[in-house]
Amino acid sequence: MKHFTLLIIVTLLAITLVNAQCATCTATFLNTCPNGGGLCNKLDTAIANHPYTKVIDFYMPKVITDPTILAECDGCSQVDLLSITVTGVSGLPTGINYLVGNNGYFDVQNNDTLGCATFCGTPLLAGTYVVIVYLSADVTAIGTLIGNVTQNNNPQEYIDTLIVLPDTTAGVSSFTYGSNGSVACDSITVSLNALYTAPQPNLTRYFWTLPNGQTSEAQSPGSFHFTNTSLVPDTFPITLTTVFYNYTVSFIHIAQIFGGFCGTIPHQQLTCLCVSGADSPNPFVEFPLLGFNNSANAPTATCRNINFTPNQNDTIPAGTFTLPMQLWDLDENDVFHIYQNELISTYNLNVVLGQQNFADNNAEGYVQFDTVSGTVITETLNVIVNPTPRTPNIVASKDTFCSGDSALISIDTAAYYSGCTYTWYQDTVLLLNETDSAFYTSQSGKYKVIITNASTGCTVTSAFKTVTQKQSPGANTYIAYANNEEFINPLPGGFAANWYYDGNLVTGQNGDILSFLGNGVYQAEIYNASYPGCALMLAPDTITASGINEVSKVVYNLNILPNPNNGSFLLQFSSPAIQHLEIKMHNVIGELVYDKDMENFIGNFNEQINLTGLNKGIYVVTIESPTGIVNRKIVIQ
Numbered sequence: 284m285k286h287f288t289l290l291i292i293v294t295l296l297a298i299t300l301v302n303a304q305c306a307t308c309t310a311t312f313l314n315t316c317p318n319g320g321g322l323c324n325k326l327d328t329a330i331a332n333h334p335y336t337k338v339i340d341f342y343m344p345k346v347i348t349d350p351t352i353l354a355e356c357d358g359c360s361q362v363d364l365l366s367i368t369v370t371g372v373s374g375l376p377t378g379i380n381y382l383v384g385n386n387g388y389f390d391v392q393n394n395d396t397l398g399c400a401t402f403c404g405t406p407l408l409a410g411t412y413v414v415i416v417y418l419s420a421d422v423t424a425i426g427t428l429i430g431n432v433t434q435n436n437n438p439q440e441y442i443d444t445l446i447v448l449p450d451t452t453a454g455v456s457s458f459t460y461g462s463n464g465s466v467a468c469d470s471i472t473v474s475l476n477a478l479y480t481a482p483q484p485n486l487t488r489y490f491w492t493l494p495n496g497q498t499s500e501a502q503s504p505g506s507f508h509f510t511n512t513s514l515v516p517d518t519f520p521i522t523l524t525t526v527f528y529n530y531t532v533s534f535i536h537i538a539q540i541f542g543g544f545c546g547t548i549p550h551q552q553l554t555c556l557c558v559s560g561a562d563s564p565n566p567f568v569e570f571p572l573l574g575f576n577n578s579a580n581a582p583t584a585t586c587r588n589i590n591f592t593p594n595q596n597d598t599i600p601a602g603t604f605t606l607p608m609q610l611w612d613l614d615e616n617d618v619f620h621i622y623q624n625e626l627i628s629t630y631n632l633n634v635v636l637g638q639q640n641f642a643d644n645n646a647e648g649y650v651q652f653d654t655v656s657g658t659v660i661t662e663t664l665n666v667i668v669n670p671t672p673r674t675p676n677i678v679a680s681k682d683t684f685c686s687g688d689s690a691l692i693s694i695d696t697a698a699y700y701s702g703c704t705y706t707w708y709q710d711t712v713l714l715l716n717e718t719d720s721a722f723y724t725s726q727s728g729k730y731k732v733i734i735t736n737a738s739t740g741c742t743v744t745s746a747f748k749t750v751t752q753k754q755s756p757g758a759n760t761y762i763a764y765a766n767n768e769e770f771i772n773p774l775p776g777g778f779a780a781n782w783y784y785d786g787n788l789v790t791g792q793n794g795d796i797l798s799f800l801g802n803g804v805y806q807a808e809i810y811n812a813s814y815p816g817c818a819l820m821l822a823p824d825t826i827t828a829s830g831i832n833e834v835s836k837v838v839y840n841l842n843i844l845p846n847p848n849n850g851s852f853l854l855q856f857s858s859p860a861i862q863h864l865e866i867k868m869h870n871v872i873g874e875l876v877y878d879k880d881m882e883n884f885i886g887n888f889n890e891q892i893n894l895t896g897l898n899k900g901i902y903v904v905t906i907e908s909p910t911g912i913v914n915r916k917i918v919i920q
Contacts, residue, residue: 306336310397320343338402345392345396366421458477490523490525491504521663537589676745679691683752687725754811764914784797850896853892863881904917
């Protein structure tokens with residue numbers, strides 16, 4: 284039985300890496316679990332310096348029926364998966380841990396067919412990580428050519444790629460910039476939105492300073508697109524200054540006082556009429572919420588056109604919708620303190636930017652509300668747009684080459700990609716060991732490279748470059764002579780021949796047989812018909828006159844019936860004289876497969892020979908006697 288690689292089972296355990304720092308998980312058979320076994324879900328892309336947790340479920344069947352696996356086993360009808368053991372892993376990014384159920388051992392035949400693994404941690408560095416999982420499998424191949432065969436501790440590997448994107452945390456809290464982050468390759472679009480607002484009714488203003496001299500005072504100024512147009516990283520600073528404004532009383536105007544100050548000892552008039560003279564009030568204003576009182580500046584005996592300008596540092600507490608204002612009459616106090624101030628009226632003013640009027644039976648006027656800067660928050664986001672590496676051009680030293688040869692695959696501008704890493708693919712297969720800008724290949728395929736700038740994480744993918752390997756002739760091919768013919772033994776399918784007789788090209792003869800042209804030196808060059816460069820000159824075969832004449836004295840009437848055949852054929856010939864004959868049969872590489880020795884034979888030979896156990900191919904029957912040798916080609920199908 285062949286050593287087979289259990290590709291399906293290895294795929295199942297691509298995530299069964301072991302580390303004790305992650306939380307345990309419970310295996311679940313999901314709707315996405317393939318019936319033939321495999322992963323039920325996928326790992327997500329990680330971001331550097333960001334916490335990462337992902338649970339992967341997988342299913343392991345007891346019986347493997349996948350044709351790809353069975354094709355690796357000689358004649359087996361099925362493969363039973365006995366158990367799987369994880370033995371190690373390499374290539375994970377620093378900071379990522381993992382925990383697999385069952386301590387990494389799965390006794391599949393005892394119903395450990397479901398598994399799960401938790402990936403967790405914080406990757407520290409962006410990049411493309413090639414992860415290799417090492418495990419061993421115990422399997423039994425059923426119905427092979429030698430019966431049931433069990434392989435224990437069969438080593439396996441699984442190779443995958445984990446991508447960790449660069450950290451896009453910008454460190455600003457006063458505004459958002461969309462879901463694209465602040466670091467990108469080639470170009471980026473950011474959508475700006477300020478987050479902080481002062482409590483109502485206080486005002487908030489936003490002052491955006493944008494690249495290219497742009498400004499805005501909108502809370503959400505919109506989306507902005509930045510493109511890198513150079514070969515070095517471009518930085519686009521975005522600054523937001525958020526200002527919370529506080530209300531303040533900037534001016535008070537009392538147009539007229541009608542009353543409300545009568546009845547005290549200094550004011551004994553029966554009717555409270557505000558006229559110039561000793562009986563008029565000495566007005567002042569008090570804002571209890573602000574602790575403001577301008578009684579020290581109260582004018583004397585006046586009723587009209589009274590103005591006050593408060594200190595604007597006396598700001599109104601944020602979130603205040605209504606501000607009480609009291610209008611007083613300041614009475615002169617004597618040494619006995621027999622007089623007291625009189626409250627003319629109280630007004631509840633709406634705190635709104637601009638002029639707010641007040642009026643009642645006692646007075647009228649207005650208060651001017653203004654704003655002054657309060658809390659100021661300034662933050663800058665540096666949007667960094669890194670250049671995407673130039674698209675590489677892949678070249679090959681040979682677009683077509685022969686088996687046994689190789690071609691150099693390389694990037695024609697490798698000097699440009701200093702500080703970059705290379706990830707090569709043949710078709711869709713990752714070439715794990717090819718990490719340079721050039722490598723040799725001896726296989727046909729379509730090759731591409733992903734180039735990653737190690738410092739920025741920006742990648743670029745090349746177009747495919749196709750190289751083709753053509754089959755070369757096998758070294759075991761030779762020229763033989765039989766039945767008046769030179770023949771090539773064997774001429775592979777898809778190959779042709781150039782025949783030479785005494786060093787001269789025989790025109791028009793490109794098959795595997797050349798009719799006898801006379802005594803001389805026969806030689807053939809065989810070549811791949813689709814690519815003549817894959818050619819091989821065969822060793823010459825010399826035919827002499829004495830050899831030809833003596834052949835007719837060995838035997839005559841030589842027949843092989845049928846020809847071609849399945850290994851069972853009738854051999855007929857006649858010996859004209861008593862002689863020692865030896866019948867031999869060789870395969871194309873000269874191995875003896877049949878030998879019959881006859882002493883003193885004369886007359887007719889007519890015998891059925893059964894060699895049905897031989898492999899299909901071309902063979903040569905040789906009859907030797909002391910007088911010469913005769914050969915005849917035979918084909919077994």
